[in-house]
Amino acid sequence: MSGTPPPLDHERPDSEGKHPETDRKRSDAERERSDGGPLESEQAHLAASRAALRAMRVNAESLETSSTTSWVNDQILRADLDKRIAALADLAETPLFFGRLDTVPDRSGESTRYYIGRRHVHDADGDPMVIDWRAPVSRPFYRASRQDPQSVALRRRFGYTGGELTAYEDERFAGDPGTDSPADADTPSAEGSSGETSALLRAEIERPRVGPMRDIVATIQPEQDEIVRAEVGETLCVQGAPGTGKTAVGLHRVAYLLYTHRERLARGGALILGPNDSFLRYIEQVLPALGEVRVRQSTVAELVAHVPVRGADTARAATVKGDARMAQLLRRAVRSGVRAPEEPLALVRGSRTWRVPVDELRGIVEELRADIDRWGDTRDMRYGAAREALPQRLAHAVLVRMERAGEAPDDRTQNAVARSAPVKAIVNFCWPAVDPAKLVLRLLSDADFLAEQSEGLLTPEEQRAVLWPKPARGVRSARWSAADAVLVDEATDLVSRLSSLGHVVLDEAQDLSPMEYRAVGRRCATGTATVLGDIAQGTTPWATRSWTDALTHLGKPGAEVTELTRGFRVPREVIAYASRLLPEIAPTLREATSVRESPGDFAVLRCPEGALTEAVHEAVRRALEREGSVGLIVSDARVPEWEGLLDGAGVPWLRPGEGTAPDVRLTLVPAGLAKGLEYDHVVLEEPAALVAAEPDERTGLRRLYVCLTRAVSGLLVVHAQPLPEALTAAS
Structure with missing residues (x-):
């Protein structure tokens, strides 16, 4: 063949x-x-x-x-x-x-x-x-x-x-x-x-399930099928309550689009974006089970990995860096070096000197400046493309004079003029090269430069929040944060347009910042997207408050928003208990319903102070007596202690996303990694500790909502401290 x-x-x-x-x-x-x-x-x-x-x-x-x-x-x-x-x-x-x-x-x-x-x-x-x-x-x-x-x-x-x-x-x-x-x-x-x-x-x-997420192809419901089979040219946003299958719907939509429009998507490619590596390992077998083995899966952090991330921001700094105003600030910074020429162009060829006056040179530069100033216009030119065009336009001005003098220059002559030292000197003076990472480094290290570029955009307090306490000596030694990497990605696209994919599925989107939405939007600028999330599960300080705003930042302001509220995985009693938090964390959302009834293993267990660990051990033993996977969810700070406790008790366990064995059904889950994961039975330790670990109560209650809704059969909540008032008010 x-x-x-x-x-x-x-x-x-x-x-x-x-x-x-x-x-x-x-x-x-x-x-x-x-x-x-x-x-x-x-x-x-x-x-x-x-x-x-x-x-x-x-x-x-x-x-x-x-x-x-x-x-x-x-x-x-x-x-x-x-x-x-x-x-x-x-x-x-x-x-x-x-x-x-x-x-x-x-x-x-x-x-x-x-x-x-x-x-x-x-x-x-x-x-x-x-x-x-x-x-x-x-x-x-x-x-x-x-x-x-x-x-x-x-x-x-x-x-x-x-x-x-x-x-x-x-x-x-x-x-x-x-x-x-x-x-x-x-x-x-x-x-x-x-x-x-x-x-x-x-x-x-x-x-019951043990191991990675399964496909739901045999159980797709009519409202899910409408999303799966939506036209390839449509960008969709799915607001889905826990257990409504929004992640599975997004994955099956990719499989459907690859089947019906394989040639079209093969050219542009398809991409699945998840919140972390544990989540990606959890879902990685769904598409291969459906016969699709050529879809890339990644996190947003991997997508924008132009610089190594070794540092961390304060919540305040990350919030400001993730604000959409930073896009305008970076645009100013990229073009800040553009200057009008101060001297005429004088080019010697043979026995003649060809001159282009300053006014004409300034006109050429201003035309290019206007081309890169069309914010949001599909015809806008990137800074790097304009820099490449400038020598050719200068050379053209010289060739016009040659032709008027009776010469017959050709393309080789124009290219030679464009590469000449006088032309290069004017290009370097008027339109200096920009390295995206170095530009962001300067913004975060140079207070005067930041103040100049952020005038009318950031307050003095916000400028102080994003400045590094100790300026880095260079790009390689800098302790870049995740938010910094997104800024570098924005600057990279301003210099050279990034390529666009055919379709992008963005899961757990509610936790993205406006700047992260922009980074994803660049990857589907000429394609479409399926955006999946739940505003009630937003656990970052910059979490999405409105899908309308999020879709605008993504570059898809006209996308349709569909709400899924009928659950199929989380039992009715569990979702009703977790929904007590909705008036505090997402008052505009409708309470989810569920077609499932719990088999009876749902309880909130109070234990005396000092007996919490023993009570959790007992709850884990109780959960392991049932068929299926078990997730022990604890605050991030308690994970190292529980690793030792489980090892000391001889209880085999896994980390989120690790492979499974028939005799290892328990996963120790940090609360910060629970989002998007599901277990047949969940033991949740000390809700008050999960809430207190977050920077504010509302974010803490949202984290608790996430953790409560990871159970698809049974839930045991074990606590010694009083439960958050939002959980007890409706009881």
Whole structure:
């Protein structure tokens, strides 16, 4: 095979982004009975589908990559094919398909059957055996209802034990001629009008977890599906309460966009941004499980890592540095060195001297200055591009004079003039080179320079807050903070425009500063974004107060904001308890609801002073008696002590994001890293200590809200100090 490897079948959209799917005719009830019953028939289809997937992988492995161009191209093609082979892996514990749709019979009485799964599988003749969940024909699986059946006669959900199909459940709509109903306890029946009544759906949602985040492709709800399948040209903002699945929705949206617009996003690329490395390790297996292995995942800190971060700011300094006014300050600083020429240009070529008067030179410089002054205009020119253009414009002025004198200069002549010493001297005087890191270093070290650039923007007190107490000697020795790195990123883009991606998913966005939003916005300036967050969970001093403001800083002011308030993971009792904090931390948000009821392991336990550690140990033992993962959440300051306590007690434990083992289900979680993580059971130590560790009470209560809502089955709150008043006021 030469050139680019042929696309996989699920990667072949037509001109409208749709994927051709060959109809599969529905077998009748008699055939199912002859095969031993519906369950046996479905198990046989699963076995045949797995065999077909193995054949697809074998076929991909047999392909050879050879290019007539270069060894480098061969390696690129080989890497691309390896990724495609990896996408065809059959994960034994992951159901190959999770649902089935039977359409309303047509005039001839025939109905079409589709098996819905994580990826496309076809047989030797090319006929589909499993339809990718992202294909247009799969949409009714998530959207059909009694009120709007969408030509669906029957929706069947499958239950699995490990990788084995062990149950099914039918939901009938108008027009269904009827099929055999399940007849035993292994094949429960649900005749409701939506997935809320499905026992298998509830079982999948509530299935205990150990290890990284799973995909939710089998349990996507209609309101989530609308977000997932939104048009590629739309930027969306999702305000989601805990447990509403906003992170999973964002990841599945990327998978959907890559399926329907693969070529478009392949050119620009897609990026997932999370709050920290622990969070990224937690979600890193979701997209590969959906067959997408080419999406980069990063933190905002990694995105702007132009300088090494070795220092830390005070809350006040970080807040000022993160303010949007710093963008205007930096713009002033970048162009502060631009000066009008003071002497004419005199260029000697051969026996003649060509002169360009000062007034004309000043006009050229002013034109370029106007080009970089178009703030926010898509036509604005970056400082570095203007510096590169200046010598050519000066050379053009000289060539005009040569032509008037009867000479015939060409492009080589203009380039030679642009590189001449007199022209370079004027460029260096009028438009000096700017190093972004050195510029920010000067701003943070030189009080006079900072005052000059921040006049009318920052108060004297704010200037003192951002100045380094001890000026650094150079870029390498400077103790840059995370907020400083964002400033360097802004300056870098002002000098040379950063490249834009096709789509960016920004999770836990509520904690970003305006300047961080700008940094992310630069990465999707010509693309789109999915912004995910919860204002109630903002725990930084500069946390988002309004999505309208945040989207403006991102450069997407017209983006639609959708609110998800129906939870599927956090139990009803837990979310109701945590929601007592909402009047204090986010009074404008609606209280979340949950479709889940706790199995009963929810308690707030008061213990005597001096008995806290023993009580927490007992709560951990109680949680570990149940199935699933356990998170012990403590204040950051208590983590080292608890590491020793757990080791001393012989209790195996993990850090957030670490791999898991069957016999290690406990994770010790610092409160500062809890955001975005989920555990089946959570033991939360001393809420008052979590609140007191933050710079102010409101931020502390938001941190507590985050920690309370990490539980997806059981929550044990253990405390010796009085609980925060906001928690007890409603009790």
